Amino acid sequence: CMFFFFQAEDGIRDVERSRGLGDVYKRQVECYGTNAIQVAQLGKDLKLNEKLHNDLPVLKVQVVFAIRKELAVSVKDVVFRRLGVGFTNTKIAEEIIPIVAKVMAKELRWSTEKETEEIKSAKLLLKRLGQVLSLINILRCRRYP
Secondary structure, three states, rough: OOEEEEEEEEEEEEEOOOOOOOHHHHHHHHHHHHHHHHHHHHHHHOOOEEEOOOOEEOOOOOHHHHHHHHHHOOOHHHHHOOHHHHHHHHHHHHHHHHHHHHHHHHHHOHHHHHHHHEEEEHHHHHHHHHHHHHHHHHHHHHHHH
C-alpha cells in the first residue's frame, strides 16, 4: 500500500492513497521535478488524475499543464513534443490523439471543427512518420543484407 504526500510550503497539506498510479507519479517527479507538486494539485483540482492510456504512465492533467505552463497549442505539440509518445509508440499515440484533443478542446475552448482538424493533423503526422520509419528500415535492409 502506497501513499503520496502533497506538500505545501508549510508542511504536508494532503495525503492520498495511491490508486496504483505509482509509475505515473514517479514519472511526474522525473519529468517535472519540483513542479510535480503543481501537476498533482492541478490534477486533483480539475479531477484529471486518470491515465491517458493504460499502457502509458501519463495523466490527462499533464495535457492541461502543457497548455498552461509550457504553452502547448496543438495536439501534435503535446503528443510529439511534450509527451514524446508520437516518436516512441505510434500505436498508443494513435489511440491517445482523440483523448488529448478532447482535453485540449475543453481547456482551450475549441470548436468541434477545430478539435476535428487537430485530430486529423496529428494523425497525418503520425502516418508520415510511420512511412519515413518504414522507408528507413527498407533502406537499412538493402544496405546491410
